Amino acid sequence: MNAPENIAKIPSTALSASPLATQVAATFDQLGLSFDDRLGSDLTVFSPIDGSQLAALRMDTPGDVDAMVANARTAFAAWKLVPAPHRGELVRRYGAQVREHKEALSLLLSIENGKILTEARGEVQEVIDICEYAVGLSRQLFGLTIASERPEHRLTEYWHPMGVLGLISAFNFPAAVWAWGTTVALVCGDSAIWKPSEKTPLTALAFAGLLAKAADDYDLAPNHLVQVAIGDARCGTAIADHPDVAIVSATGSVRMGQDVAVRVAGRFGRSVLELGGNNAAIIAPSADLDLALRGAVFAATGTCGQRCTSLRRLIVHHSIRDAFVQRLTATFATLRIGSPLDDATHVGPLIDQIAFDGMQRALEQARREGGTVHGGERLDLTGAADGYYVRPAIVEMPQQSAIVCEETFAPILYVMGYGTLDEAIALQNGVSQGLSSSIFTNDVREAERFQSAQGSDCGIVNVNIGTSGAEIGGAFGGEKVTGGGRVSGSDSWKNYMRRATATVNYSASLPLAQGVKFDLDIDP
Structure with a gap:
């Protein structure tokens, strides 16, 4: 197929094995x-x-x-x-x-x-x-x-x-x-x-x-x-x-x-795990929809959907869902897909055929589970016969089905509706992963509740920003099958050290803790 107008062409330097390999050698x-x-x-x-x-x-x-x-x-x-x-x-x-x-x-x-x-x-x-x-x-x-x-x-x-x-x-x-x-x-x-x-x-x-x-x-x-x-x-x-x-x-x-x-664990070592993410964003009726749109598009398509913090589930209030999906679909159509070496490109390739095949299997399952798929097809780019470029997919789902609960490492964004905030939080938390989450709202009560113990069960809880792009100062990691580890930020340095508790007695007596008495007659 011919590449659409918004698909960036692969530069001539990438048309054979040797130019990119030569560039790598030159970089070293x-x-x-x-x-x-x-x-x-x-x-x-x-x-x-x-x-x-x-x-x-x-x-x-x-x-x-x-x-x-x-x-x-x-x-x-x-x-x-x-x-x-x-x-x-x-x-x-x-x-x-x-x-x-x-x-x-x-x-x-x-x-x-x-x-x-x-x-x-x-x-x-x-x-x-x-x-x-x-x-x-x-x-x-x-x-x-x-x-x-x-x-x-x-x-x-x-x-x-x-x-x-x-x-x-x-x-x-x-x-x-x-x-x-x-x-x-x-x-x-x-x-x-x-x-x-x-x-x-x-x-x-x-x-x-x-x-x-x-x-x-x-x-x-x-x-x-x-x-x-x-x-x-x-x-x-x-x-x-x-x-x-x-x-x-x-x-x-x-x-x-x-x-x-x-x-x-079998050898009593220490592990720090940062694993899968199936991240969701809630779009509330009070949200700044332009802000939410920008946040959702980057979070869903950045790194071609191959981030552990990629946005994979969009939970939109019923009152704004149809209009928001229409805008989202139109914006996805403007994304420039092509060589990552072109500064104008928004979305580069999937890492390999394994990733592409996994994406296609997920989309087929979503269709079987009642989903309506927009995009997701492979693009034929000049000079990239063995590159796996895809159009990011938006999938309208009637419910949070089995495939929605899985993490597919590809640019697939499942969209679902909700009526109450309780329902939205239940959808957000209703998967086995617990890495990143966000809510777009201008209602302070909704924002605070989402961050509270009644809200998101993830390690990263954002308000009015997307799910990806964490700063280094905060502890990075998540709960449930995400592993519970915090690999960096905050006090995660303690993962890389051992703790020793020391008691120094500078008196001439030897009192025991908790009032324990153990008197001995010791000859001088």
Whole structure:
């Protein structure tokens, strides 16, 4: 089929495998990095822009992970003794490297991941921002002084470095998710092993490579402080199972998180899980509908619907539903879909055919369950025969059916109606996921109730903004099958440290707590 007028053409530089691969190689040269030691034949890396091959890499094995953990333990033994503000200095230097190379890193991320350049730049900026956050945190790893019931006793809590962090990340935010955990873990005194998605290993090698450069130039940083394991699920399993990996932070599917949680719990390790999201926005009658429209469109179509915080369910009051859906459909029709390397593009490609097939299965099921589908078809773009570009879909549903309760990692927005706020909140909470939520309303009572214990059961609860685009200062994560973890922000640094409660007796007597008496006759 011919591309409609609003569909961006793929640039001529993306018409074959070699130009994008050449661009990736040039980017690594610009960064002063090389992945030659990673070349092999185990893992072929493709660009979702046109399906062209970017590189072929050697995958690490579970045995390689064992060696990495041993090196990480040695690095941790040295790093935990470095004062936290000095650990923060390494992160500050790393953030400066990322800032210096922001545009090159953004281009690499866009080529390998497929998100549009403005979103790629935003993700790289998030890495920079989290570095600044972690640097400030390095001087604020504070404990507590607690009132003791015993005279001349001091009761305090301390936080100490935990050990080796094993971080497993997904393809959709191949840099930010790693930075959320790793930079904070570094200032907390931990070492780290990063297992990125097999779909975005080059981005991982670039971001971790810059950190390695910063560490090489910092005499307080030990060798092997941060390592990258390029591999499939076997590497992730090896990290989750390893008794010397103190913390496992995993971002991805619910299925993956369930496996990781059981493995880590079985050895009494610590897991931090940020898993699936099936996020909803409620549009109330009092809402600023222009604001709601803008918020809904970006939240539903950003990263081609491949965010854990993507808007997947729109719950609109019956009195405004038809008119709002009409405006929403018209706005979706204006979206420019095409190469993420074109600054005019709104929506880039899905990551691969697996994602496309999953989207089509979901739409077929929605039709069987009574849904009316607008959009969702694959687009044939010049020069992108092996890229999976789709028109984002709006699906009007008569009720919250089985498919609506599932998370499909694609740009599908299910629209349902409601009559009362109680009904809307019940729909919002009536799924197994609990990551992000929002309400658009100018009624202060509705807004406050939505944020209260009677309201949203999600970890992120927004008013008059969409479900995606969380800031780094707030704790990020969710409830229910989303995993309950908080990977960064607020006091989530405590996930990467161990707590010690200390009691100091500076008296000449030995009173026991709770009034317990245990008198002994001791000869002087």
